[in-house]
Amino acid sequence: MISKLLYLAQHIWRTLWVRVVLISVFSLLALAIAPLLTPFIPENIRLQLGREAVLPVLTILASGMLAVTTFSLNVMVSAYRAASSMATPRAYRLLLDDTITQSVLATFVGGFVYSLSAVILFHAKVYSEDAAVVVFAFTMVVVTLIVLAILRWIDHLSHLGSMDHTLQIIEKRARESMHARARRPSLGARRMLDDDVVPDTAGSICSRKSGYVRFIDVARLNELAEDTDSQVFVTSVPGEFVLRGSVIGTLSRSDAELRSRAARAFDIGDVRTFEQDPTLGLTILAETGQRALSPGINDPGTAIEVLGRIERLLWEEVPNEPQSETDYTPTFARVSLPVVRARTLLDCAVLPISRDGADNPDVTQRIYELLSRISAHPNSAMAKAAADIRDQLGSR
Structure with a gap:
């Protein structure tokens, strides 16, 4: 980290x-x-x-x-x-x-x-x-x-x-980002569960500027929490767009100075970065597929190649099964952070191309094959998400 x-x-x-x-x-x-x-x-x-x-x-x-x-x-x-x-x-x-x-x-x-x-x-x-x-x-x-x-x-x-070189670079950076996030699903912090409840006395951590959350210094947040005997709950993950003054996290105690120091652990900028955002590479690949399907280019072959690269990333870089809470020992136990859900990865990678390629039988067939194979993924969450999207697209 x-x-x-x-x-x-x-x-x-x-x-x-x-x-x-x-x-x-x-x-x-x-x-x-x-x-x-x-x-x-x-x-x-x-x-x-x-x-x-x-x-x-x-x-x-x-x-x-x-x-x-x-x-x-x-x-x-x-x-x-x-x-x-x-x-x-x-x-x-x-x-x-x-x-x-x-x-x-x-x-x-x-x-x-x-x-x-x-x-x-x-x-x-x-x-x-x-x-x-x-x-x-x-x-x-x-x-x-x-x-x-x-x-x-x-x-x-x-x-x-060249297109081949560009796609190769995008896939490489996407793979690095997804691999790093697979090793640390919550960036080393405690996984934030759906039933986590923030105490009523919690103080809000507000964004210092408008833009994309690009990096979260989880180690710094954990250090601040240890010094003040508190807990930090991160609610805005890397890749999310936030407005100045909006809540990006909460503290288990209300302290204006502590909230200000915690806000400085978030790097917010105009553009997204790959370091902690595994969805960015998939999004760029999907945008490349969409551009290939635009009327001005009309290159479904590139869109099909992009789908192949997306399928390879989802199959190889999504862990077979996430560790259970009893087996997972967070490095930064005083910080809670949401994990990236399988449905989020599929939504940003497949749905944009499915919308723009709905009128192309070859692209539609390739998407169906991708979802069918991913529905057999060893990761049950990824398999279920792929099957749900396949059924959703098939019912249209």
Whole structure:
């Protein structure tokens, strides 16, 4: 269970500019320590490799990397826009988290910053002739990294922005989210049961802003509850849209300061995230299927492929049978949180496609097959939900 601070750090790390800045800083640090390493270079090598040997290479890198970076950015933006128009706009955010693209572009920018800075330092006579040997060695390392990045980029471009690649990324993130939630159905907290009763003296935890609940720091809530000998009941789960001032949880004691501190354990933003929301990936897959069935695209084959991926996720990532309350030991016993119900997963994954594909016999048949097979799921709740939806759609 990660803390809110680590959750925010992970999101920052997935942004493109962070990797670009870090690699650029490392390249500048390499240039800064180059004069300090000069005494360790043998004298015969210093005489053979002077500034005349390294300056032409640095000049080529400085001019070439700027062009390569600009071209790569144009390709990235075009591919992402094409993917979002074919699939769903929500897929664009997933593609922005592509670590391969981020690392390649960061390498190109870092190479440009390194070479341009080195050329400036040489012409400003900051570097001596002896320092040119160290810079030459660093330059060979940079050239090797750039060549490897170009090869990696060429391979990545062969499928970047394609429907297959986009669906693969969506399914991968959905699988990770569902797998994590299957291991911790209530995020490590005590499962909130239907018959749980909140004491009358409970204090409401109110949302600090309007938006989607993206992350709940359950460990922090449990710590606050232990310090004050209270219980926390979370009522708004990740993925739910809340308004500022609305109740997102309750405390077993009324304390204004405690309620304010508990509200800060909820991260609320404009868009949903995958970390604690297993329904988001299924929703994006369903939206992709809906887009394929729109009159402007009319591609039922993609919708059928999406249904196959949804079926695979529901079969493989929903646990066979949830632990009973007697077998389940919560990590954070002072916090109660609802589990994600099987019907919720099916509703967000299957029903949108069934509505838009009602006039297509192939899609309708594929949905019926999906529900029939899932109705034999080892998880009794998932099996019952699938059978109920199948009967519901069949009665239309």
